[in-house]
Amino acid sequence: MATETATPPALTKKDFIAGQDVRWCPGCGDYAILSTAQGVLPKLGIARENIVVISGIGCSSRFPYYVNTYGFHSIHGRAPTFATGLKLARPDLSIWIVTGDGDGLSIGGNHLIHILRRNVDCTILLFNNRIYGLTKGQCSPTSEMNKKTKSTPLGSIDYPVNPISLALAAEATFIARTLDTDPKHMGKILLQAAQHKGTSFVEIFQNCIIFNDKAFESVSDKTTRPDNAIYLEHGQPLVYGKDGHRAIRLNGWKPEPVTFDGAVPPDGVPVHDETAEDPSWAYLLSRMDHQEGFPVPMGVFRRVHRDTYEDLMTRQIDEARKKLGPDDLQNLLTGEDTWTVSQ
């Protein structure tokens, strides 16, 4: 069970690199995510043996093999179920789930919704590359409409799902987005996600160089990013742009992009509150993605506190013990109505 090791000796990134050869395609965005995560793990002050990385199936799901902790490469879409059981059995462990847009939003969509609503303490990294990579290029639930792939030669007729909106609908307590080409931001977000108590959901834009190259070009390219992405900062106004001359203004409930001189944001530019209890604000932000003329929000959309599922369960057990007296399994076996047969 949980080992009572003294404060673990300071770990470094190297401690989290497993010996196995990494087998992603050269140039795949997964490398940057792996490297960033390996850099964040030592900052958590958690002993290696108390960390478990759980994945499903897909390119991203190879992740556990490359991290030198306990690891569990499971079956397609089901990582949240194993994580839930493990966390309930062992609340002492720090659990990471690595999934993708196909694994987490298609075959495993139901499990994702339910782990989020239960608020099991764990960190979910959803690598969104808007394609099925491991099965060689079919459209995914986040692929844009009319996408031509092997399975949709005439163009896909599926409306895509927005992972952030979905996580909000599922009442997740920590929701953020980052991207593979900005390791600094990613590192900051992963650290916050790991430190949040409850289910943390992080969507990571990840480039699949083989089957869906440049899917996020407008925000992954350093030169165009400032005008196409907005970095959400708690307590800061919604200002973005190369020179900080752009902002989002609220006209009633309708966001509008505006430009200004870069000094004082105009009236009606809201200040980001990631701790707002009401998810409407975060939802409004999540809807800017696909709208013409709007930047894609990056950063923390929502961070609120709720009791975790495993804490609630532990509490129930403790209370049941207090109320019902000491364990006596024999009484339970015997039951209330017995009769005795004597010879």
Add this chain to the structure above:
Amino acid sequence: MSETRRIAVEDLDNIVIRFAGDSGDGMQLTGMQFTDTSAILGNDISTLPDFPAEIRAPAGSLAGVSGFQVNFSNFDIRTPGDAPTALVVMNPAALKTNLSDLDTGGILIANEDAFTPDNLRQAGYAANPLEDGGLKAYRLYKVPITKLVDNALKESPLTFRQKERCKNFFALGLAYWMFSRPLESTLKWIKEKFKKNPDMADANVRALNAGFYYGETTESFEVRYQVRKAKIAPGTYRKITGNEAMALGLLCAAEKAGTHLFMAGYPITPASDILHELAKHRKFGVKTFQAEDEISAIGAAIGAAFGGALAVTASSGPGIALKGEAIGLAIMLELPLVICDVQRGGPSTGLPTKTEQADLLQAICGRNSESPLAVIAPATPGECFDMAFEAFRIATKYMTPVMILSDGYLANGAEPWAVRKLEDLPEIPVVHPTRTNGDGAFLPYKRDPRTLARPWAIPGTPGLEHRIGGIEKADVTGNVSYDPDNHEHMVRTRQAKVDGIAADIPALEIFGSPSGGDLLVLGWGSTYGAIASAVEQARQDGMDVSAAHLRYMNPFPENLGDVLKSFGRVLIPEMNLGQLRMLVRARFLVDAMGLNKVKGQPFKIKEIFQKILDLRPKSLAAGRRAAVA
């Protein structure tokens, strides 16, 4: 109390009573109360609840009939009885669906008030069968139960509808009188149950008494019956259903393994009661998790097992089908896990509340590729306790998932159970390594050469960090491996591990002629009672028939082949179209015959007995002569 008439009391060895009525009539409750009272009186008991899948089918309809049969006796019985001695029907639909089971001369008690034109029409009767002389073959007692209850509750402040709902207690009271049972246990139950509703408690007590006194005072009944205490082994007994026994067995296994139980389930008939029962026992540290679906339930259980818990998931056929992929993963991961399959009629949704044994092949073969799974099957409700315990013993010793095949009949049926003493149960040794087993890195697939089990190293153990998964692994190291020879080696090793369990389970016992003979009746699971009783009867009649009952379905007991070959003929009764027969024929080239029933109802003793007769077994003496020659 009115003056007592002189009524003859007839002694019987056993009585089978069936209560039948609308699903809203409380027949399950009535039957259970009758059972509890009889059990506490010291009778042997066996029950068969039989209810519709719809919670509330239209009132008075044939589809809405719910029944509860209990057999109580002064000797050791094994089944709820082939046919009722007494049938209590609360409406015409209940009469219609149950009458064919009542033998000529049987006691038939009918609530005549419910035989209204509307109810008669719904049951498909053109004329009132209570009045048209068509029931002459039975000892019919027409009782105006609704009116009598209404009279008895004149003073009660309850509404008409609420009063009506007390009529099952009237029927119960009358049955108590007729079969000489005391009221105490039910009175106590009513008080407890309706603690917060004294009017309801009072009304039910009055209805119960009114039924009892009705029997006592009216002239209709010329005889009552009694069944004396059964001569069963001394000890302390309680009544237990298969699902209760299963839950307790799982709980005790965790206790004896020195760890905690983790149970994940998704609501499904008839397995939900295992989850319900365990959910009550948080104070024993049980963690129950109602998952979002069947796959999540087994996933959570596997996750908990990875963390070192004794993990179990329970479901029925359709849910087991959904869990198939994850069972394969557990086989690949080689983690201990118990899967309870409480079988029901299928395929698909099938008959959710009815019993069947048709998941045997699903259990043994129902996954992709070579995925050997240990499968065991209790034969009685009480045995669900032992098999649940046994499942964890095997699962932890061999690091393998184990499936328990129960069924609706075992799950809901009740029998007396000799209360187990915790201290008499063996320990289940569980070892989580704390030190690496290789020169350098920990080797998660380095096996115990005796059991072929791999070490159960759990997260939180420093130095043993390792990664497991569904991709084929290299032997010993557990690294991902696509090597052809390694794959074949691993497939064969997983099979050998499960096959090896055969050396660690009891040999198959023969009831009858241990060294062989003419006819062997081989069974498995819940058919035990009917088979054992039929074979016993056949032997008493001098037929060379023996019985053997499998509790281990995969692997089979090591002596099964020899047992089969020591008999001239083998008959396998099953509640499916011949699944065990197929396995036995394939494995042992024995030309076994089948007796197959898929009606959602258990076998009757007479059905098996008749089949034995049809096969014209040699006489026992002749069999012995043959054996000597």
